[in-house]
Amino acid sequence: MKTFRKELWFNVPSRRGFINITSQIQNCISESKVQEGLVLVNAMHITASVFINDDESGLHHDYDIWLEKIAPHEPVSGYRHNVGEDNADAHMKRQIMGREVVVAITQGELDFGTWEQIFYGEFDGKRKKRVLVKIIGE
Amino acid sequence: MKTFRKELWFNVPSRRGFINITSQIQNCISESKVQEGLVLVNAMHITASVFINDDESGLHHDYDIWLEKIAPHEPVSGYRHNVGEDNADAHMKRQIMGREVVVAITQGELDFGTWEQIFYGEFDGKRKKRVLVKIIGE
């Protein structure tokens, strides 16, 4: 059995944003030499997500509006968590979008449907944050 | 280490619907000969889900009403994604219900609690779509 581990760093300049990290994950798989197995990709921060969906800017705009409706940032004082913090909403948004994805590796490639792409979802940005990539297989 | 891969195809005749796929996943495990390991089951489409919950028609009705309230299909024009598309709501519903499940395999069986069942959740149906089953173990 082979295993591989790498941290990826991201710095989203605004509070919220989505970054397509698919090619970076494929590069990790190539580096790992794993042909058949699983790759786990997870946010190492609890106000960020890793998720799989469409790379379409209209949809990303829709997600932002939708998440803000389900878990609004304002009023900041509406959350008990926000004592010396202002990111309670980000902890909610991250639960909707998810912490992690697990993806099959087949013949050394991400085993994906036509439109599947992996995103880092930032809900409390303007600072450096990490994603963990862990691969097991052979 | 053994690995196994199979695609399952589904065609839900309505826009939305839930299909119990538990026995098909168990069949994959049996075919794989894996006794101890993990099975990943994921939608290969970004407007569908794979999730684990109860096989109870009242609950499925409740889910449909609830998801439609959180992410309504209409008005279609309320989403920027819907330019030549009408399925933005399906991309939201799928995030709530999830893309994938990872289930333990123990002694060659799905290692499940009493009421756990695996479902394919369709939010933009009336066409053939795929689920990926990937098994690793020994």
Next chain:
Amino acid sequence: MKTFRKELWFNVPSRRGFINITSQIQNCISESKVQEGLVLVNAMHITASVFINDDESGLHHDYDIWLEKIAPHEPVSGYRHNVGEDNADAHMKRQIMGREVVVAITQGELDFGTWEQIFYGEFDGKRKKRVLVKIIGE
């Protein structure tokens, strides 16, 4: 390849509650002797969650209020599932918070960011319920 399996039991005395189970999961990893691999932690019940977020009581209060707003317990008669049951809301809350987490094991430890902690989330308590821990690796 090594594999390991253990069930953890919890009895939350109220309808809803969150329990930090991180140290119990780390103990399972130590017991398994796995140095590099993956650990799956999932609720074996369909009205409970396992999720990763912050161990902060204000946030947990916020989650409870937020989930109750998205999927209210009352009126119980508002859900078709609630025929001889009163827990339909718990099935919804569990989908938001998730059934399972998959965590990397590196050098025999949970490979976590600074604030990541694993929680059992109960949405229909006052009885004994189980969490499954399955580890694969070497």
